[in-house]
Amino acid sequence: MSLLTKKDEESGLSTYYNNKTTVIQEARVFNDSPISPRKCRALLTRIVYLLYVGETFNTQEATTLFFGTTKLFQHKDSALRQMVYLAIKELATTAEDVIMVTSSIMKDMQPNSEVIYRPNAIRALCRIIDPSMAQGVERFFKAAIVDKNPSISSAALVSAYHLFPAAKDVVKRWVNEAQEAVNAKSSSSFFGSSNSGGYLGWGGSSSNSNSGYQMMPSTSYITQYHALGLLYFIRQQDRMAVTKMIQQLGGGKSGMGTTLKNPMALCMLIRYAAKVMEEDPNMHRPMLELLEGWLRHKSDMVNLEAARAICEMKNVTAAQLSKPIAVLQLFLSSPKSTLKFAATRTLAALAVTHPASVATCNVDLESLISDQNRSVATYAITTLLKTGNEASVDRLMKQITTFMSEISDEFKVIIVDAIRSLCLKFPAKHAAMLSFFSGVLRDEGGYDFKRAVVEAIFDMIKFIGDCKEQALSHLCEFIEDCEFTKLSVRILHLLGAEGPQAPNPTKYIRFIYNRVVLENATVRAAAVSSLAKFGLEKLDTKLSRSINVLLNRCLDDVDDEVRDRAAMYLKVYTEPKLIQPYIKEDSIFSLSALEAKLVSYISDPEALEKPFEVASIPKISRAQAAKEVARPSSLETIGMPSTSKAPTPPPVSAAETQSAYAQQLTEVPEFASYGTVFSSSPKPQQLTESETEYQVSCVKHLFKEHVVFQFNISNTIPDTVLEQVSVVMQPQADSGLTEDFIIPLPSLTAANSPGIVYFSFTRDNPEEFQMASFQCVLKFVSKELDPETGEPEEEGYEDEYQLEETELAAGDYIVPTYVTFASEWDRLRGGASATETFGLSSMESLKAACTSIIEILNMQPLGGTEEPQSSSVHILQLSGLVAGGGGKVLVRCRMTYSKAQGVTLELGVRAEKQEACSLVVAAIGG
Structure with a gap:
């Protein structure tokens, strides 16, 4: 687009095309009598061009242009009719009352109309009609899908594909016609029509419908590609149907007997096969045989797609990779740059996980380093970097340096990542690589490229201690001329963390203070924080006093953030006891949990009368906080409400899970009086097997006086609807819980799965920690869906499904939180404590014992202690907050292992309240 714009500006076309006001004024040409096809085509071209480059018309302008354009239907010029359809198709999304032009479009859809008009009419009608009208035009679409002319058939298939989200039930009835289009044995069409819906060249102003076009036969079989996409769209919720379709169209193990002749259709079938193989382990072997068969297909496109699919499989073995790598190796010597590029890119990605398998191609890859296509050369040398040995590093680094200036930033980032x-693979070669990084930092480049280089140097500092001092010096030089604020802030933060421990920390202070003098407010604030940390290592020294002087100068800064930071650090200098909680503390409040608690606090008038309980908010490490800011919180897929149309990624931390569930519960009116949710289960408990027809999982939500069980229910049967869906729970005797109500699910189909059923209990004594097990039964009314109308039948049958038991356990009352264990353990020395010894004879290793204890208590493991470093002795440290004002609780598990006795556990507990101690001990002892 940038090149196109530049050319337009040079030729003066930009002024001509981009003047929207002129175009609207000239629309009067549509009302001329007689109509001038040449003028109208030129004006319509300008309208489409404006929409293409991002210009927008308001509703009134779009409506005026739309109905002005529709007046041109009375003219028979075929080229003009082509532009009319293009224009109304684009304007229809903004204009009003577009439904009025339906009759004119449907005239051109009739079987007896000109063949050249029908594909465009079908595409335009798809944009014009309301979803409720889809059933009225169903017969036209069905006839068009099976039309012998592939341009008409493809237009109908693509239109059906776009109609599907709004009119699922109607489009699903076209499955037989779509299957017939897939099985088409031959295809002939006007050249280019099946791909773009248009024709080469513009005709004259003659009224002859075929004027200006050259009809050329084509055997592209493009209809199969469009029909396969529609079939998958219709069947995507039915895994068995998709698997059957792939096997029928796959053509057996050899892949040669397939009815699909279009390479793009085969590529799409390969992607569907790879997806089925990933989702269903039972289909791994049959799908792999199909993929290996397609490696021998006569189309290069199909060979590459099959090879890529096998290379991207999870847990792929070296034996399974031999065939696809052999195919890719052949393409490395191809005269076509596209094939070489695709092969090298696939090998570069595979080299990350299977360098030994890719190493067989190293000879061919080395010959591509000097390839004229620098993109191919980039991927070739990137792959060699991942598969080469230490002896080849210096030679490869020299070759990289020669063409770094010839490639784009995108490929520079790929090389830097390699x-x-x-660096981490061959740390002894860090000097050459660090020299390379410092050199490219001085070169021209965008933010992404410079960030990749800085991140690489950060990793070298973290993992290769010998290069730390030199790397910090290079970063200091870089921030002198760095034009990116984010990078400057990150480097200053690193200097503040690593610089004070360096042998000669004073040499970094000049670079940092220069930022206070020369940079913008954001960088100045970061520089103040970094500068202050140099003096906090050793107070009352010459360096500390010098830093104090520099910070006092910052009190006169024009920005309040810079002044506030300087004042805070000066206060810390005078009161050293503030260093640990304000500077060196590694924990921080979870921002998502803090936000959720604050929103709940200010929305409850009664809560505002009491102080905000900050102690009830879980903490996370600063590393987790960085991830939390990078990704928004969300619920796991199976926990989404039934009204949600698409799943979102799972949360990145337990604190995010809590706040996301809290947000979901606030949208349920029945829970409005329950107050703030104290805790939710860290992950859903599966109550059914993964292969069953109905899949149910359970999440427990704990309130001050209530417990809510959330059942996430999925219906995997596509032609069945479940109505009046509920879960009946039977608690054990003396559970301390009283049943409140059930919020059932009115209906549940495979399309809107999963759905949610809520079951609420009242806690008889909120001061106690009730623990109980529950028998659960799924009850529903099952009804078949009418294949014609898509509506459920009037009569169904009641059914029930026995679920696994669930329980309310100690871990449901505890929220994980991050602390500095040593200091917090000492702080709780005078509080409630308990020490018990347990014999865990069923545990086969210390790691299994750690996993079980963490799962039972639902507490935060600290400092990597969940991974035992020894096979016989280990200490596990845990931290958590007890819901309902139970306060903080810490656990220290000293464990020993022997084959004869299993794991012996000494459980030490310290807490702010005795009830929390008793809860933890009872959980392990029970």
């Missing part, structure tokens, strides 16, 4: 991996 060298970063090489």
Whole structure:
């Protein structure tokens, strides 16, 4: 687009095309009598061009242009009719009352109308009609899908594909016609029509419908590609139907007997096969045989797609990779740059996980380093960096340096990432690589490229201690001329963390203070924080007093953030006891949990009368906080409400899970009086097997006086609807819980799965920690869906499904939180404590014992202690907050292992309240 714009500006076309006001004024040409096809085509071209480059028309302008354009239907010029359809198709999304032009479009859809008009009419009608009208035009679409002319058939299939989200039930009835289009044995059409819906060249102003066009036969079989996409769209919720379709169209193990002749259709079938193989382990072997068969297909496109699919499989073995790598190796010597590029890119990605398998192609890859296509050369040398040995590093680094200036930033980032991996693989070669990174930092480049280089140097500092001092010096030089604020802030933060421990920390202070003098407010604030940390290592020294002087100068800064930071650090200098909680503390409040608690606090008038309980908010490490800011919180897929149309990624931390569930519960009116949710289950408990027809999982939500069980229910049967869906729970005797109510699910189909059923209990004594097990039964009314109308039948049958038991356990009352264990353990020395010894004879290893204890208590493991470093002795440290004002609780598990006795556990507990101690001990002892 940038090149196009530049050319337009040079030729003066930009002024001509981009003047929206002129175009609207000239629309009067549509009302001329007689109509001038040449003028109208030129004006319509300008309208489409404006929409293409991002210009927008308001509703009134779009409506005026739309109905002005529709007046041109009376003219028979075929080229003009082509532009009319293009224009109304684009304007229809903004204009009003577009439904009025339906009759004119449907005239051109009739079987007896000109063949050249029908594909465009079908595409335009798809944009014009309301979803409720889809059933009225169903017969036209069905006839068009099976039309012998592939341009008409493809237009109908693509239109059906776009109609599907709004009119699922209607489009699903076209499955037989779509299957017939897939099985088409031959295809002939006007050249280019099946791909773009248009024709080469513009005709004259003659009224002859075929004027200006050259009809050329084509055997592209493009209809199969469009029909396969529609079939998958219709059947995507039915895994068995998709698997059957792939096997029928796959053509057996050889892949040669397939009815699909279009390479793009085969590529799409390969992607569907790879998806089925990933989702269903039972289909791994049959799908792999199909993929290996397509490696021998006569189309290069199909060969590459099959090879890529096998290379991207999870847990792929070296034996399974031999065939696809052999195919890719053949393409490395191809005269076509596209094939070489695709092969090298696939091998570069595979080299990350299977370098030994890719190493067989190293000879061919080395010959591509000097390839004229620098993109191919980039991927070739990137792959060699991942598969080469230590002896080849210096030679490869020299070759990289020669063409770094010839490639785009995108490929520079790829090379930098490869060298970063090489640094960790061969740390002895860090000098050459660090020299390369410092050199490219001085070169021209965008933010993404410079960030990749800085991140690579950060990793070298973290993992290769010998290069730390030199790397910090290079970063200091870089921020002198760095034009990116984000990078400057990150480097200053690193200097503040690593610089004070360096042998000669004073040499970094000049670079940092220069930022206070020369940079913008954001960088100045970061520089103040970094500068202050140099003096906090050793107070009352010459360096500390010098830093104090520099910070006092910052009190006169024009920005309040800079002044506030300087004042805070000066206060810390005078009161050293503030260093640990304000500077060196590694924990921080979870921002998502803090936000959820604050929103709940200010929305409850009664809560505002009491102080905000900050102690009830879980903490996370600063590393987790960085991830939390990078990704928004969300619920796991199976926990989404039934009204949600698409799943979102799972949360990145337990604190995010809590706040996301809290947000979901606030949208349920029945829970409005329950107050703030104290805790939710860290992950859903599966109550059914993964292969069953109905899949149910359970999440427990704990309130001050209530417990709510959330059942996430999925219906995997596509032609069945479940109505009056509920879960009946039977608690054990003396559970301390009283049943409140059930919020059932009115209906549940495979399309809107999962749905949610809520079951609420009242806690008889909120001061106690009730623990109980529950028998659960899924009850529903099952009804078949009418294949014609898509509506459920009037009569169904009641059914029930026995679920696994669920329980309310100690872990449901505890929320994980991050603390500095040593200091917090000492702080709780005078509080409630308990020590018990347990014999865990069923545990086969210390790691299994750690996993079980963490799962039972639902507490935060600290400092990597969940991974035992020894096979016989280990200490596990845990931290958590007890819901309902139970306060903080810490656990220290000293464990020993022997084959004769299993795991012996000494459980030490310290807490702010005795009830929390008793809860933890009872959980392990029970």
